[in-house]
Amino acid sequence: MRAAVYRRFGPADVVSVEEIPTPAPGPQEVLIRVLASTVSAADHRARSHDVPKGLGLLAGAGLGFFRPRRRVLGMDAAGVVAAVGEKVTRFAPGDEVIAMLGAKFGGHAEYARIGQDGPITAKPAGLGFDESVALVFGGITARVFLNRADIQPGARVLVNGASGAVGTAAVQLAKNLGAHVTAVCAARNAALVTDLGADRVIDYQSSDFTTGSDTYDVIMDCVGNASFDRVQRLITPGGALLAVITDLTGLLRARSRTRRSGKLVSASGVDYRAEDLRFLVGLAEQGKLRPVIDRSYDLDEIVAAHRFVDAGHKRGSVVLRIAGSG
Known part of the structure; x- marks a missing residue:
């Protein structure tokens, strides 16, 4: 072959x-x-x-x-x-x-x-x-990480790196859960992520979301530059940082940071399952995941x-x- x-x-x-x-x-x-x-x-x-x-x-x-x-x-x-x-x-x-x-x-x-x-x-x-x-790589990764947080309708979710494979899936999946979604990406991709369901877009080239005053129930980092130290004050009590990409320090300290802060820090790998793929297929067939x-x-x-x-x-x-x- x-x-x-x-x-x-x-x-x-x-x-x-x-x-x-x-x-x-x-x-x-x-x-x-x-x-x-x-x-x-x-x-x-x-x-x-x-x-x-x-x-x-x-x-x-x-x-x-x-x-x-x-x-x-x-x-x-x-x-x-x-x-x-x-x-x-x-x-x-x-x-x-x-x-x-x-x-x-x-x-x-x-x-x-x-x-x-x-x-x-x-x-x-x-x-x-x-x-x-x-749909596969980005969709299954986004679903597994989002499932680690308790995202209820009205929850405020920020997706850092919203225009990539994982990010575009995460925006749509979070929106399907009823969340208010903030997408962080380049300005040229604002129309794309808005069309996918993002309620708000932050252009990372002109604004650093980690220095802002807005808070979020869930921050999903698909880039690797939103460490817990940088974003913990932006996460609401009981909220979560979903670190799709992180370094060794972020990986090793995730549990202790969770325990000490009361905020979930999830940085572990993904367990790929057929049932998650079937869920994505179902959404796609309903027109809820593009x-x-x-x-x-x-x-x-x-x-x-x-x-x-x-x-x-x-x-x-x-x-x-x-x-x-x-």
């Missing part, structure tokens, strides 16, 4: 398209013929080994220290089931599915495999494969796709078309 492969850490051009063996599904596994994946911020971090301060050793254990442990990136996939293991009962060849491959990666290839009990489900009816895969795609690239354009993501200004998702999708 054809796949985007990288054999050393570095800039975008360390990735190239190669022919590698097609994986075979194990007894409990599903083999997906991948039609679309995304090139995410996580792919950028894995390829470049650009990780938050202090997390080099932890990242190395998962990604590899001197060379990549997993040579095909891509944390998500949308496609058609090509084959199933002998003990698989939940899926059959021909099923159209989406899947979150997570830290195992593998989506930037013509075929990827995942356990039938993993985060895989039927793709949304009425959406193409490109649109469907654009995929946001900045641009799409074919597999042969993988270097250009990585370079665009490296620039750090993408809106929503960057889709990688593995084969003809739509």
Whole structure:
């Protein structure tokens, strides 16, 4: 099969398209013929080994220290089931599915495999494969973090980094919960996040929300620059900081800060589940969750796709078309 492969850490051009063996599904596994994946911020971090301060050793254990442990990136996939293991009962060849491959990666290839009990489900009816895969990485991450806070109708939620893959999903999911949503992003993305449901937009290039006087029940940081020390005074009693991206200090001190402040500080990783994907699919089919795609690239354009993501200004998702999708 054809796949985007990288054999050393570095800039975008360390990735190239190669022919590698097609994986075979194990007894409990599903083999997906991948039609679309995304090139995410996580792919950028894995390829470049650009990780938050202090997390080099932890990242190395998962990604590899001197060379990549997993040579095909891509944390998500949308496609058609090509084959199933002998003990698989939940899926059959021909099923159209989406899947979150997570830290195992593998989506930037013509075929990827995942356990039938993993985060895989039927793709949304009425959406193409490109649109469907654009819901996965950002949507499941945003849902898991938002579920850690008790967001009631009328709650004030701020999303820092509201125009990225996770941020655009978080704005919509928080709005679906009845929250008043403040989106922090560049001015050029104000119309986008407003259209997604944001009630208020703060342009981070002209205003630092951490120096303001407004308070929030939940602050969701999708950028990594809103540490608890910077934002704790902005969080209401019993509120939460959801740190999607944080450094080693933020990770290690999350529990003690929660205990001492009475405000939830959540910085742990994401447990990807099929039920969360099914929830996202349901919202999408009801028109309550829209995929946001900045641009799409074919597999042969993988270097250009990585370079665009490296620039750090993408809106929503960057889709990688593995084969003809739509």
